[in-house]
Amino acid sequence: MDMKANKKKLGLKEKYAHMTRGLDWQTTYQPMDKVFPQATFEGIKIHDWDKWEDPFRLTMDAYWKYQAEKERKLYAVLDAFAQNNGHLGITDARYLNAVKLFLTGISPLEYVAHRGFAAAGRNFPGVGPRVACLMQSIDEIRHAQTQIHALSNYNKFYEGFHAGAAHQIERIWYLSVPKSFFDDAFSAGPFEWMIAIGFSFEYVLTNLLFVPFMSGAAYNGDMATVTFGFSAQSDEARHMTLGLECIKFMLEQDPDNLPIVQKWIDKWAWRGIRVLTLVGMMMDYMLPKRVMSWKEAWEIYFEQNGGALFNDLAKYGIKVPDCITQCTVDKEHISHQAWCTFYQYAHASAFHTWLPNAEEMDWLSAKYPNTFDKYYRPRYEQWREMADKGERFYNNTLPMLCQVCQIPMVFTEPDDPSKICYRESDYNGEKYHTCSDGCKHIFDDEPEKYIQAWLPVHQIYQGNCWPEGTDPTAEGFDPMAKVLEWYHIENGKDNLDYEGSGDQANFAAWRGAATQNT
Amino acid sequence: MQIDLRTVAIKPLRHTFDHLVERFGDKPASRYQEGSYNIQQEHIFHYRPTWDADRVLFDKKRTKIQMKDWYALKDPRQYYYGAYTIARARQQDAAESSFEMIEDRGLAELIPAELKQIALDVLVPMRHVEWGGNMGNSYITAYGYGTVITQPCLYHAMDHLGVAQYLTRIGLVLDGPDALDAAKDAWMSGALWQPMRRHVENLLVLDDWFEIFVAQNLVLEGLLNPMLYDYLDAEFSAKGGTAISMMTRFMAEWSAETAKWIDAQIKTAAAESPENKEQLGAWVKHYRSATREALAPIAQRAFGDQADDVLADLVSEFNARCAKLGLAV
Secondary structure, eight states: OHHHHTTSOOOHHHHHHHHHGGGOOOOSSSOHHHHSTTSSTTOOOOSOGGGOOOSSOOOHHHHHHHHHHHHHHHHHHHHHHHHTTGGGGSSOGGGHHHHHHHHHHTHHHHHHHHHHHHHHHHHOSOHHHHHHHHHHHHHHHHHHHHHHHHHHHHHHHSTTOTTTTTTGGGTOTTTHHHHHHHHHHHHSOHHHHIIIIIIIIIIISHHHHHHHHHHHHHHTTOHHHHHHHHHHHHHHHHHHHHHHHHHHHHHHHOTTHHHHHHHHHHHHHHHHHHHHHHHHHIIIIIOSSOOOOHHHHIIIIIIIIIHHHHHHHGGGTOOOOTTHHHHHHHTTTHHHHHHHHHHHTGGGSSSOBOOOOHHHHHHHHHHOTTTIIIIIHHHHHHHHHHHHTTOOOOOOSOOOBOTTTOOBSOOEETTEEEEEOOEEEEETTEEEEESSHHHHHHHHHSHHHHTTOOOHHHHHHTTOSSOTTOOTTSTTOOHHHHHHHHHTOOTTTTSSBSTTOHHHHHHHHHHHHHHHHO | OOOOOTTOOOOOSOSSOHHHHHHHOSSOOOHHHHHHTTOSOOSOOSSOOTTOTTSOSSOGGGSSOOOSOGGGSOOTTOOOHHHHHHHHHHHHHHHHHHHHHHHHHTGGGGSOHHHHHHIIIIITTHHHHHHHHHHHHHHHHHHOSSHHHHHHHHHHHHHHHHHHHHHHHHHHHHHHHHHHHHHHHHHHHOGGGHHHHHHHHHHHTOOOHHHHIIIIIIIIHHHHHHIIIIIIHHHHHHTTOHHHHHHTHHHHHHHHHHHHHHHHHHHHHHHHOHHHHHHHHHHHHHHHHHHHHHHHHHHHHHHGGGHHHHHHHHHHHHHHHHHHTTOOO
């Protein structure tokens, strides 16, 4: 009987190949380049999409099954957390400022990743990468939503969460740093997107971005955040293998792809590292119970692990990005420079700031023996003295922003930590400023893109950051108050010092009540 | 640390996020609402897309349909990721046990040869049509506007992939890997399938995402799914092919469920303005005749001399559905 011959069980790989690979076809009624209009314009040459090695073999039925199990567990924990006032289990309400930064700065990126991977999942002419990208797209909306759901409970009891996950990232000055990063990637073509997000962000930098927030949550008793962190772990592992497979595939398909890929790796490594400044600051200053210093994280996750990765890629001719030399200098400075900036601009931030206390400064001295006591401790001591005299220092002018990474120009020269680093480029008769050689290099390569940047400080000065119907000629007009209103920052509640804040008072009162009842 | 707060009620400062308070008032929001409304950025974008330089990243102008509030296009199933995967996991569990039973007991061998051949000729090549449905809906997810409609389109895209994989499994159960090769050949060059392949390819080059929604989700699925999972399924069941019906159970349930969601979108968009209504009607008329033409030879293979009657019934049921949605077609 013929039927018997077909009864042999198919192997997993073979079965998966039938389930996906055979599905697509070479179109003939419509030309392929019309069906896949974004496949070639970036200059990447792909000769055989079937050479793509599926990094994970997940059919939809298995996907639904595994993911639904994870969702059931996750939401059971979130429900229990809400029901039992789990928010009182955190080390200190001050910790939540890190979570506010996460909800307003990172969760919106998960959403954009969802849309961007949907685009990649439509645009590649090969079925293998398309299916993998779509799975990542649906995972990313999962992450955006589970984060919002997990943090929604904090919003009910604490300030600074109420604007949600999209309003502020379009508007607030420091959130334009992560936003412009993703806008940059999504407005590029699908191959660059894969290097920017799939490889650089999800593979090279994920241990320095996602992991520090989740570890911080674990160290600080934040059950809600750490639960979605754990729940997302297996998704992230899939995303990492996709990013790696993608870069290898591009490099193996044609030698002409190497210089393009190398350029993108250089660009996105530097873009990503600039975004990580915010994470470094969070690790060194915002966690009541600290996991490790930014410098240590950089050394383990980038210098050691990343080094091994670039050794692997060397066989394709890929070189470690030049900007890394500057990073070994910067790792001793950037978190301090960033926190000093937020301290001065606490009135315009959607979270609280504070000065590190004596014990925290000693920790920083120990972690940063080369720089902290020399450059940063004196600054904090001076600000402490001023604050004690009732002259808490706020910087009331707005800083110039880097045209590329959009961070205020606060970083110093690689060879002189006492001198602010400025770089300047001319384009079409205008001058543009960047914060570093890395950003200047990116600007000079695509000036027509970066001159479009919506720089929050420029926009404030141009009068574009007030609620609709604002009359700037009205008597007593206070531009900064109107900007905060437009940001959805409630002045005196969401911003300024943690010391004396509503969050601090409420947490103490609620925890006190809780302790007396047990 | 264990904190027991049974006697302590803490009064929340607020119940949900600003945009939901604005929309629904300050009351606890559902997980669907928190995970869907206004989580797409709207106003400020840094760079023009290199692939669409005249528009911004998320742009309302990528379709002729216009809405004052794009969040009116909500999903009546209220699917956010968790609700969606949990619903599908339950359905796949049922499907899996059907396939297991058929495979363990060799039930496929009991299917009359003629019916089995119809399933191989009609159902298995349909996996490529499903793949087209996946592409159209991923396009909408990427370039559509407003999470309440782009989100379910991704779920729909993934569903299409899942359905394509179930159809693949049917081929494997009925005739092993050869069934897939034969179906691919038929899809690429068999006379029966060329009108359908041309139609599917034509949908792959559309720019307007709402037009894709109408052509693919309302019209193509609105005619094709009932044809396969109502009419043809009834034939299978009546003539001893229950095993095939068992293997298409997921699709039957799924197409009924998703049709409700699709209807809600069309109804809301049509009620928004006379311009929307007219545009939707024009698209429906255009794609209805194109789809009918593409389905004709396949219906012929499935229903023989009953084909014209079946198609006429399908179209009249479809027209009645459109009339209920407020379209003049």
